[in-house]
Amino acid sequence: VVSDGPVVVLAGGTGGAKLARGMLDVVGDDLTVVANTGDDIEIYGAYVSPDPDLITFWLADMIDSRGWGLKDDTFHVMDGLREIGVDVWFNLGDRDLAIGIERARRLDAGERLTDAHAAITSALGIGARVLPMSDRPVRTRVHAAGRWWPFQEFMIRQRAEGEVLDVDFRGRRAAAPTDEVMAAIRTARAIVIGPSNPVISIGPILALEGILDAIRASQAPVVAVSPLVRGEAVKGPTEAFMRWAGHPLSAAGIAAAYDGLLDGLVADEPAPPLPVLETNVLMDDAQSRRALAERALEFALSLN
């Protein structure tokens, strides 16, 4: 049964954002992205949502070539902070900061995170939906090098160094998925898990109370796109987190990380007994992003 509901992409960082951008070419405003908010951080008076913003900047074709932040953004506030002696460990462009400041203002005024982010995507001219996974705080923390780190600090200050001993999504029990997320999953035409780190990028989304049941109850086929290319992560510290989770760095490992949730996997190697669409999962230009999105969607729909 193929519904005409949204194509739902679950996304964390860059891999998921690129796939979402490709999917936008394929299904237009029928795209709904559910974005990880476990990396959100309140800093500089702003509420910064790294993953929802990364996805949003990709969808608006405003992502900078450095791989994060807004195209051609300046960094004058960060310069100003350094000039008065602040240790600026978390770098944020001026226009990027403006987005986080406005989001914080809306939250302070009582808006839900969902609505605050919708106002931003709308202002940037995006018709598709980018849904924060929850309106309540979930904070990814990593136990490594003798302490617990908030995720951004682990990635930036600790340069993701040290064996990962534990991972925690603080607040997840009190943080339900939003009504918008649940409705998107319930009515989805297909659910595509982006090529993001299964443990720390997609993990926080799947850790929310009730979301696994909702995905299983949905009529939609569920496929994941592997973040691995020839057994290596394209970007980020996937290996250390997969090792902690006890999964090999392979298509089979990715499938295992999603623990029976998938109807199929898009990867560059088989992962029996799961149906796998074997294809190149690299997305280094607009054409390959669109092509991968299209093939992943067709594959998903073929599984229904």
Added chain:
Amino acid sequence: VVSDGPVVVLAGGTGGAKLARGMLDVVGDDLTVVANTGDDIEIYGAYVSPDPDLITFWLADMIDSRGWGLKDDTFHVMDGLREIGVDVWFNLGDRDLAIGIERARRLDAGERLTDAHAAITSALGIGARVLPMSDRPVRTRVHAAGRWWPFQEFMIRQRAEGEVLDVDFRGRRAAAPTDEVMAAIRTARAIVIGPSNPVISIGPILALEGILDAIRASQAPVVAVSPLVRGEAVKGPTEAFMRWAGHPLSAAGIAAAYDGLLDGLVADEPAPPLPVLETNVLMDDAQSRRALAERALEFALSLN
């Protein structure tokens, strides 16, 4: 009795800041400025102290030629806010914002406003002291055009238009002057009230519980520099506020606004029976700022 204590300048906006800059040339780090915080505003996730910052930027020779903000500052965050649909009524440069962001961070971490501002003046290389009048919030509000306005909104959104029907320094009863302000007044060599609006720039300082008694009890001579040149305010809406307070726009009116507090006045016309140093009070270059500060201080010391 001439002590070797600080020269204390009470200052609001530009006039007081210019006099303070001149006084810095005369007495160096013996200068202590007590700054009005009634115009402070929390906006953009920052804690902005317009008067303490204006004074600080003047002392650091970092004031921009537009008359406020930091020299050669950019406005990219404001541009970014406008680009996502925010009505930016309060303009703030990027480096200016950085200062307000860092001040907010320090306040959130439990620091006193006095210490937060001291960290900023110190980072900017200022040896003299710029003391916020209180560590507790005082907010100047203006009743005009049918409503009460927070001061900055009255000045910017309402363009200071409309008859001033009332003025209120909200919070003043709970906002004691800081120990640093009281100590500076107690040990002052001289107290010089800058050429600022007596009602809304100096008024909030003098409205703090106990400060008038402290000034009267101090051994220091107290002089004010008139903000009027040939019966007109050099800058800002002094006339409307003086009219509300029932004082003419003249040296005698300025003297009356300070209600018996002054030992002398520096102005361009007499104000009998008060001793007046008749001189040009315009400060349009570094030389005239220094000269006026020097003459005001000599005059004050001559009255002791």
